[in-house]
Amino acid sequence: MSSALSVLDYSIVAAYLVGTLVIGLWIGRRLKTGKDFFLAGRSLPWWAVGFSLVATDIGGTDIIGVGGAAYAHGLAVGNFEWIGCIPAMIIAAFVFIPIFWRAGVSTIPEFLERRFDARIRVALATCWLIFMACNIGIMLFASAKMMGVLFGWPVSLSVLVTAALVGVYCTTGGLAAVVYTDVLQCIVMIAGCLLVLVLGTMDLGGVSGLIARVREVEAARGAAAGAALEHTALILPVDTKSPFPWTGILFGLTLVLGPAYWIGNQAIVQRALGAKSEFEVKAAYVFGALMKNLIPIIVAVPGLIALAKFPELREADSAFPTLVSHVLPSGARGLFLAAFLAALMSSVDSYLNSAATLVTTDFYQRFFRRAASDESLLRVGRIATVLLLGWGIGFAFFVAGLEGTGIYAIFQTLMAFFQGPALAVLLAGLLWRRATSTGAFIAFLSGLVMSVALFTLNQEAIYRQLHWKPLFKISEPYLYFSVWGFVTAVLVLFIVSLLTPAESAEKLRGLIFERGPKTPPGAAPTKEFTS
């Protein structure tokens, strides 16, 4: 399937990479303090944050994975970008993110310590740090593998080159470099995927030709399996064979995972914390939500085009690459490769910067040097970035040795374990005055234990040993783990909070959602960034 690239293709990729480096280094020359490095000096405009939100969310593996899921299961995978994101982004814009911004924090765990105490800060920071650090390696490896399949590039070379490029501008420019390079990367990513969509649709004789052909393929399969036609539907029945029944989409994705991601994911929220005003924070999230309407069309629909053109592929994840190699002419392949690299780099750089922020703020500054100067925080942030990148490269090669063990799916499930309980703690902290520190900590751990227990009991080796049936009837039921983790955490938080002494009104000032006049900035018991 490997497609040869022409000189024109390589020129386009080179232009993109040079553009990214120039922007990153240009931004980095003005960097002087830790606040510049972690929060871009709180100077970011809404449009840059908005592009960065979308670019961070869509990784290189997502382009391939969403296209593959659309090929295998249909357009229902688009729910992840539509109802799974947009309502959560709108609520985050007007309710939650402005509270974080006004509190002047650098990380979500830092906010949780102010609202509760250090236990929940450490617990959540540890979960996010482990996940992010490992995910950097997984993203690097999975994308390098895809570049090997697509263009015949050696995996180790791809990992090292991508890591080096991202490392240079992340280390020198911090969050500002990440966000402004994300703007370029988002535009390139959308352009590249749009090209695949347009050329692929034209190849099938337009939209009506695509729909007719998908229905033909589906009908042929449905007739054989006795299944309903599902590829062009967003809402699937409870007993669907796909991992996207409406119950999982509504209860797991829309009500738990989506809000947990857009309100509580440090890599996502951090760029909003760097916005120059509260209005810019809200505008960025709304702008991001508006752009999200487009994403499934340019990422999932190519999976349907691949289904229409190549219905007999053995691996769903090869749908997008196969389409690219058959539909795109010379020059356009270079644009797609640039788009793929853009998607990859925009996610890796964000996770890298946010993981470095967690290390510096939530561990180094919190536990070792509370009085660290702004300059020393900048130095530690840069060292942490380099070390995390080194870890990411090492983990990428480690994952390469584990291929075939389902390591990628395991790490995606890992995020579902703690996002439900984390959302419960955040929501209670922001909306319920009576939520207490002990209640939050015990609730988080209980939710985590529930998610892990359900995952464990649903493993074939375990339930066979116990002579049970599987707990869930759909494949990959991670949406349900998050629901039950969330429900457990909410119940435990409610009960334990009522059994423990309430927090003082002074402590809560400025940290709770108020529908009336806002608590002015600075009224919250904030500590200076450098304190």
Add this chain to the structure above:
Amino acid sequence: MTPLHHIGEALRQALLHVPLGFVRALFVALLVGLAIWVACLPRAQTTPDGAKPKLSQNLKMWTAITLGIQVVIYLLL
């Protein structure tokens, strides 16, 4: 079969009876409800502080457009 299986199966059977048309209406109602909530927010929460905001700075309008597109998508697909 454990109590967990019984609870799960009971939930599953109950949800199997919910018509997909009702689910579609629920998804659309969620989006419309959110749009109405944002429309009802105080003006100060959806426009920049200070000078008189331009039309392009009205976040209520952009939210309505964003959620309006979603409503169309969930009605059609």
